[in-house]
Amino acid sequence: MEIRASSELKPKGRKLTGYVARFDEPADLGEFVEVIRAGAFTRTLAAVTARNIRAIYEHDGRSLLGRLGAGTLRLTEDAEGLAFEIDLPDTTLGRDLAHLVERGDVAGCSFGFLPVRDRWIEERGRPVRELHDVDLFEVTITAAPAYDTSSVQVRAHQQRSIRLARLYLEACQ
Template sequence: MKTQITGDGNRLEGYAALYNQPSHVLSERGRKFVETIAPGAFERTLRAFPDVTAHWTHDEDQRPPLGRVGSGTLKLTSDSTGLRFSLDLPSWANDIKESVARGDISGMSFRFNNEKDSWEQRDGQSYRTLHDLTLHHVALVVRGAYPQAYVEVRSHTEPPAMTNMNAVWAELNYRLRKN
């Protein structure tokens, strides 16, 4: 994900999740596994125009949302790379914007209900693939379960710094499809 600073406010843009990329080893109900998201897993949710929100660290109770699909301050799209978003930050979130600019906040996450998945065992490790998700919110985090989701700051007119190679490929893929 990139933070793009525009003349009329602050905008975060990038990928909240990337398809076909492994998570860190996760644990759920005592079961350890690596998870991936299948292409199109967010499609049903996005077609239904849900009122998805954006938060800092999944914190739905302590702070107001950073953005919301219903208000037009959060836009979500699914492409061949993953779940792309554009978030217009409120003015009270300047501390979050500064932490992203400094590199203190560098990850993304999301809260979901799993509607359809599949499991397999390889080399003694469990793997789960998520095929259909009900998305509740996306979140800026220090470290997410998916290390490929990222955040960087750039000005509206300058090219991105791109220190994360996964970020480089995701952005390049997006720009090639866009043009």
């Protein structure tokens, strides 16, 4: 399994949202440059096995944050890239991670995958790997991102009672 990462975590609550990967944004991985192309996640998200895709912390399978099949992780491929939303669990890990994000200590996201269809080219004398189709296994929150172009925010869950009270007050006006 190969692992790629990206950055920009911004705290505001109990739900992580943003982009784990952005299309057509090159990442310098040292020996080569890697670019994720539009549609790279389409097949894997449509597969029956997609329900097993997990959200974890620091690529550690024991640090589970959510799972697609449980509805605590949501993934969407759009024109920009692979968007995600993770409901942070009310666990020590969930609370600690929210705090680390608030402090700015954890400032990135990543993903684990196996390439299904890639293409190697050369640009400006450097090898470039284009990812056109991947088997996605995980998205992860990490302090050591490789891709700098993803974005992540932490959002607060709005309590249902507050939402209902607001709707009631608006209806009475």
